[in-house]
Amino acid sequence: MKLALVGDIGGTNARFALWRDDQLEAVQVLATADFPGPEQAIIAYLQAQGLPLGAIGSVCLACAGPVSGDLFRFTNNHWRIDRAAFCAALQTDELLMINDFSAMALGMTRLAEHERMPVCAGQAQAERPVLVIGAGTGLGVGTLLERPDGRWLVLPGEGGHVDLPIGSPREAELWQILYRQLGHVRAEDVLSGNGLLVLYRAMCELDGQPLQHATPAAITAAGLAGDPVAAEVLEQFSVWLGRVAGNNVLTLGARGGVYIVGGVVPRFAERFLASGFAKSFSDKGCMSHYLDGVPVWLVTAEYPGLTGAGVALQQRAEAG
Known part of the structure; x- marks a missing residue:
């Protein structure tokens, strides 16, 4: 069974972790200014964890700004996401994008x-x-x-x-x-x-x-x-x-x-x-x-937004 990856991306920092057995693993914080986009940051994260492209089955990214559709531009940094291009670059099956404060709110349920x-x-x-x-x-x-x-x-x-x-x-x-x-x-x-x-x-x-x-x-x-x-x-x-x-x-x-x-x-x-x-x-x-x-x-709590992104993935899976 493939792993899930969660991210909490703000204006300054992007936090990434693996989500397994209802828990966060291997949290890493990267500066958004160091990467041209989220794909490159996540590839660097996967390399640091010794994981190849294709190892991640589903991704949930908590994004700063209003989320809708397949294209997203971040409010407080230079990154953008195209859903199809993102999934192709990371060889992942699913990308769920939610507002960063939606993830933060869901994180409150696990405090x-x-x-x-x-x-x-x-x-x-x-x-x-x-x-x-x-x-x-x-x-x-x-x-x-x-x-x-x-x-x-x-x-x-x-x-x-x-x-x-x-x-x-x-x-x-x-x-x-x-x-x-x-x-x-x-x-x-x-x-x-x-x-x-x-x-x-x-x-x-x-x-x-x-x-x-x-x-x-x-x-x-x-x-x-x-x-x-x-x-x-x-x-x-x-x-x-x-x-x-x-x-x-x-x-x-x-x-x-x-x-x-x-x-x-x-x-x-x-x-x-x-x-x-x-x-x-x-x-x-x-x-x-x-x-x-x-x-x-x-x-x-140190990473409530990441936890909330994991909860969002879990609820989506439970809903079928």
């Missing part, structure tokens, strides 16, 4: 308790949508529903591209600076790795502070070390993430809980847990009570 940290206490309501939201190269949003037969349905979307909400006079002032720079201000423009830098520059301009940090990593490190401007950037980032997540819960009726994923927030997890996220998450005026009791977790 161990130690792979999540409570942010807001509450009780998840059965048969209600679950929200998965996370900042990385971009801002991803996915919705998870449990079917009556125990399988999972994911509703893909592009919720990271909603307008950035304004909840205070200071946020309105920051928004005006962002608007002058960007024109249209999306949530992703602030709630992403590069968004930390965008927010930092806007805050320095608003407060007349000199620019001292040039990368998101430097801003995060400075904030954790006590730099007051960088620390406020991390706080405002957390508050804005709370506003966007709360808006999504209202829109979706996602009282099944919220999972915060992605590579940005775990880098300042303790500060995030002590931030104004919880307050801004539930600060919805006359509908604030609707957010009471909705549990929120910060996910610390």
Whole structure:
């Protein structure tokens, strides 16, 4: 029986693994910038595992961007996929492409308790949508529903591209600076790795502070070390993430809980847990009570998107 391969491809990194016996094996992370396309990256991965072309029977790739049809162009990198050409190049029988946050959402169904940290206490309501939201190269949003037969349905979307909400006079002032720079201000423009830098520059301009940090990593490190401007950037980032997540819960009726994923927030997890996220998450005026009791977790699992891609393959096989 041929092996299955799963991939989780974002703007910066592509993660690949074998999927066997309902588990991940041989995870490897490759930089998308190092390869002209996914076929070449997967061939390099197979060579590293000592596997020839044709050894893989089915592939599931979690792709950053809206997925439909046989052609796909990635939102945040230069790669593209043509289904027929891909299968021919890798000598594989099947390619399943799903949205990266659909895979991330499916990955939540396999989390161990130690792979999540409570942010807001509450009780998840059965048969209600679950929200998965996370900042990385971009801002991803996915919705998870449990079917009556125990399988999972994911509703893909592009919720990271909603307008950035304004909840205070200071946020309105920051928004005006962002608007002058960007024109249209999306949530992703602030709630992403590069968004930390965008927010930092806007805050320095608003407060007349000199620019001292040039990368998101430097801003995060400075904030954790006590730099007051960088620390406020991390706080405002957390508050804005709370506003966007709360808006999504209202829109979706996602009282099944919220999972915060992605590579940005775990880098300042303790500060995030002590931030104004919880307050801004539930600060919805006359509908604030609707957010009471909705549990929120910060996910610390290493490869939930890869696991979700494996779950997608498994569900497809079980459906026949």
